[in-house]
Amino acid sequence: MLLGARCVLTASHLTRRFGDRVAVGDVSFELAPGQIFALLGPNGAGKTTTLRMLAGLIRPTSGSIHLGGEILTPQNAPRLRSRIGFLTETPGLWDRLSVRRNLLVYARLHGLPAPDRSVDEALDAFDMRDRARDAAAQLSKGLKQRVALARTLLHRPDVILLDEPTAGLDPESAREVRELVLRLRSERRTILVSTHNLDEVERVANRVAILRSRLVAVDTPAALRARLFGARVRVVLAQQAGPLARVLADAGFSDITADGSSLSVGVDDASVAAPRIVRRLVEAGADIQSVAAEEPPLEQVYLRLLEDEVRQEPPTTHGSSRS
Numbered sequence: 574m575l576l577g578a579r580c581v582l583t584a585s586h587l588t589r590r591f592g593d594r595v596a597v598g599d600v601s602f603e604l605a606p607g608q609i610f611a612l613l614g615p616n617g618a619g620k621t622t623t624l625r626m627l628a629g630l631i632r633p634t635s636g637s638i639h640l641g642g643e644i645l646t647p648q649n650a651p652r653l654r655s656r657i658g659f660l661t662e663t664p665g666l667w668d669r670l671s672v673r674r675n676l677l678v679y680a681r682l683h684g685l686p687a688p689d690r691s692v693d694e695a696l697d698a699f700d701m702r703d704r705a706r707d708a709a710a711q712l713s714k715g716l717k718q719r720v721a722l723a724r725t726l727l728h729r730p731d732v733i734l735l736d737e738p739t740a741g742l743d744p745e746s747a748r749e750v751r752e753l754v755l756r757l758r759s760e761r762r763t764i765l766v767s768t769h770n771l772d773e774v775e776r777v778a779n780r781v782a783i784l785r786s787r788l789v790a791v792d793t794p795a796a797l798r799a800r801l802f803g804a805r806v807r808v809v810l811a812q813q814a815g816p817l818a819r820v821l822a823d824a825g826f827s828d829i830t831a832d833g834s835s836l837s838v839g840v841d842d843a844s845v846a847a848p849r850i851v852r853r854l855v856e857a858g859a860d861i862q863s864v865a866a867e868e869p870p871l872e873q874v875y876l877r878l879l880e881d882e883v884r885q886e887p888p889t890t891h892g893s894s895r896s
């Protein structure tokens with residue numbers, strides 16, 4: 574377990590039981606500033622429970638959380654919570670209050686020195702000035718989520734926990750949320766996002782943790798891919814690939830598949846192997862249309878990791894599915 578000086582939030586052996594059910598079991602990871610850390614896992618995997626522990630809303634059954642080097646305890650949770658912004662899975666707004674008042678209540682709850690000014694800044698930052706006087710009930714789902722995000726960030730937390738922030742949003746609203754998350758990263762804030770949207774993870778996350786009550790894997794998306802599938806180079810040709818597979822086999826490549834006019838070659842390092850492959854093929858008279866490192870979609874990586882986990886798991890110990 575690393576405890577680097579730049580690390581903002583560390584979860585060490587976090588376990589949370591609800592009665593006999595182990596919702597989260599022995600989970601350790603750390604978040605660094607300027608990092609977007611994605612928490613993936615099937616329904617009931619313990620993602621929300623993990624976020625609630627990190628936000629200091631529920632206590633771990635065992636294990637600990639360090640925030641900025643300080644261990645989170647019931648005593649200091651109220652103070653440390655001021656460094657954390659938590660967007661819950663279903664962030665409620667007060668429907669009958671205006672957007673402005675919704676934000677103002679929180680600005681006051683956080684004890685911000687100039688609540689009106691903070692709310693004005695948030696309205697500007699989230700482009701909500703013209704809706705400030707509207708009752709929350711009148712807002713679309715996407716706009717409500719925008720207000721909820723503005724509320725999460727009002728007190729300028731440096732650790733931001735987002736529980737399924739784009740669930741149910743249309744593609745444009747989801748993109749707005751993603752852009753906001755990237756902006757927060759560029760401000761060196763630390764972001765933990767729980768999501769089922771693998772495409773979103775692919776676009777924004779630096780690190781991915783796959784949770785199924787226990788931690789199945791933690792790494793960068795690229796490293797997880799490489800670990801499971803190895804590196805491959807795909808070459809698309811202007812002719813049938815079959816005869817050219819032999820050329821590559823003669824050149825010492827052993828893992829080659831030919832399909833129609835494309836070749837897929839298993840390699841140690843795509844950037845080293847690709848020029849060699851191209852040279853051999855061109856020498857053999859191939860007309861090459863494209864060459865690229867093959868990247869299986871993250872979904873394939875995710876599903877494979879979960880399948881491997883199920884295969885390894887003793888049948889009686891798991892307690893993470895919803896009853």
Ligand code: ATP
Pocket residue numbers: 591594595596614615616617618619620621622623892893894895896
């Ligand atoms: P989803 O993707 O469906 O939102 P999740 O990964 O966020 O799921 P959690 O909500 O953390 O999963 O739930 C993990 C497990 O803990 C589930 O089996 C759930 O039923 C159980 N659980 C969560 N909160 C409680 C609670 N307050 N009391 C009892 N069991 C709970």
